[in-house]
Amino acid sequence: MSEYLSVSHLTKYLKLKFDRDPYLERVYLTGEVSNFRRRPTHQYFSLKDDKAVIQATMWAGVFKSLKFEIEEGMKLNVIGRIQLYEPNGSYSILIEKAEPDGVGALAVQFEQLKKKLTAAGYFDQKHKQKLPQFVKKIGVVTSQSGAVIRDIITTVQRRFPGVEILLFPTKVQGPGSAEEIVDNIKKANLRSDLDILIIGRGGGSIEDLWSFNEEIVVEAIFESRLPIISSVGHETDTTLSDFAADQRAATPTAAAELATPVTKADVYQYLNERQTRLYQIVMQQLNQKKERLTQLTSSVIFRQPDRLYDSYLQKLDRLTNQLTSLFKETYQQKEHQSTLLGNRLVSIDLNKKIRTYQDYIEQTNRLLSHQIRTLYEKSLKRYEKSQEALLSLDTSRIVARGYAIVHKDNQVIASIQKIAKGDNLDIQMRDGQIQVEVKNVND
Numbered sequence: 001m002s003e004y005l006s007v008s009h010l011t012k013y014l015k016l017k018f019d020r021d022p023y024l025e026r027v028y029l030t031g032e033v034s035n036f037r038r039r040p041t042h043q044y045f046s047l048k049d050d051k052a053v054i055q056a057t058m059w060a061g062v063f064k065s066l067k068f069e070i071e072e073g074m075k076l077n078v079i080g081r082i083q084l085y086e087p088n089g090s091y092s093i094l095i096e097k098a099e100p101d102g103v104g105a106l107a108v109q110f111e112q113l114k115k116k117l118t119a120a121g122y123f124d125q126k127h128k129q130k131l132p133q134f135v136k137k138i139g140v141v142t143s144q145s146g147a148v149i150r151d152i153i154t155t156v157q158r159r160f161p162g163v164e165i166l167l168f169p170t171k172v173q174g175p176g177s178a179e180e181i182v183d184n185i186k187k188a189n190l191r192s193d194l195d196i197l198i199i200g201r202g203g204g205s206i207e208d209l210w211s212f213n214e215e216i217v218v219e220a221i222f223e224s225r226l227p228i229i230s231s232v233g234h235e236t237d238t239t240l241s242d243f244a245a246d247q248r249a250a251t252p253t254a255a256a257e258l259a260t261p262v263t264k265a266d267v268y269q270y271l272n273e274r275q276t277r278l279y280q281i282v283m284q285q286l287n288q289k290k291e292r293l294t295q296l297t298s299s300v301i302f303r304q305p306d307r308l309y310d311s312y313l314q315k316l317d318r319l320t321n322q323l324t325s326l327f328k329e330t331y332q333q334k335e336h337q338s339t340l341l342g343n344r345l346v347s348i349d350l351n352k353k354i355r356t357y358q359d360y361i362e363q364t365n366r367l368l369s370h371q372i373r374t375l376y377e378k379s380l381k382r383y384e385k386s387q388e389a390l391l392s393l394d395t396s397r398i399v400a401r402g403y404a405i406v407h408k409d410n411q412v413i414a415s416i417q418k419i420a421k422g423d424n425l426d427i428q429m430r431d432g433q434i435q436v437e438v439k440n441v442n443d
Helices: 007-020 060-064 105-119 147-159 177-190 215-222 240-244 252-259 264-297 310-346 350-392 395-400
Strands: 027-034 043-048 053-058 075-085 090-100 137-142 164-169 196-201 228-232 405-408 424-429 432-437
Touching: 007 075, 027 053, 060 090, 105 215, 105 240, 137 147, 137 177, 147 164, 147 196, 147 252, 164 177, 177 196, 177 215, 196 252, 215 240, 228 240, 228 252
Parallel strands: 053 090, 137 164, 137 196, 196 228
Antiparallel strands: 027 043, 027 075, 043 053, 075 090, 405 424, 424 432
16 A cells, blocks of 8 residues: 555645746736735735636735735736645745736826825815915925926016025935925925925926825825925826826926916006006096086086075074074963962961971870880889899709709709719708719619
8 A cells, every 4th residue: 555645745745846846936927816805914815817716825025015005806917936835735826026917006006096095085176275376485396406497497587587486405206205395395384485385397207206196295285385386297297296286287387387377567567557547537537526616616606605595594584583482482381380389389378287297296206205104114024023033043042042952073963863873963052062972862
């Protein structure tokens, strides 16, 4: 039976074959992602085509280095090695590198990040700020050696020479550029003298422009207090910064034009038009006033001014007559009322009324005096009775009559229920006090 192998021996032999085969050490494979479910660390899924399926493993370090998100159904180009897992005899590919098939990884990452930020509201039109019509100072975040800043300066000086430009020299490509862009956007927002901010760089590949697709740059643009114009790449290039900015310009020249929508010539033209219009309005008003003045000076009123107050003299005479009549009528009414009151006063006998009130007062005084005496006598009797009752309760009088008062602990004892054998008692008598000890208590 020695010609028979155990399952484990056969599997170990096959694993050695897999590990030593140079064609399986580095395999380039294309397949569609299947059964993908994101896990906290390592990722396990399948790659398939229309005829076969292979299991795939991607360690956490490789997965974190990807520039895109793996999705179910996505077609991948992967590089890895084939391995055999001994416990169940299955084989799989251990992926070392992966990128989407057909389009680059950055293109997929761009679309995925665009979808994520759109859902978060970063590109909503309601968050866009209106660009100011007149600016005094423009901030520019770009490379100090590129053509962008030169184009912006030339355009602004041509359109509105009085506007200042403040450059924030910025690395716009390569490692660390995204962080530098964010830092300069924040620095610009700390200044109080800037009216608007332009972010830009020249054209290039998607890799060259990728700093303007980084999520931290989009967030900095979205959170900017200053209105931002994005001018990144050529007219056909589009970055996520363009979507987040308040306005997108195809070229640096267009960005400068957006930042200065009104030119100096426009202002001069507007002022000249306003000046001409104002002069016309003033002259029209003056002519109207002159015509009105001519009409007034030729009117009857100015030729016969006494006609102005004729009607007022008549009104004054009428009101004077009315006032005189009113005074006379009021005086007669008051005089009649005075006569009536005098007659009533004469008919009243004041001396008789005074005598009547005097008699009433004397009677009231006599009655009051009688009631006071009666009340005093009653109160005096009650006082004497109360005094006698209090004296009857005086303990010194009780003792003087031959009685004694028993104290225990400075309290008067009125019952043998409060006395026990052996108690010390104080007995108060008429001529002194004695102390005794209780030998026995009998009911």
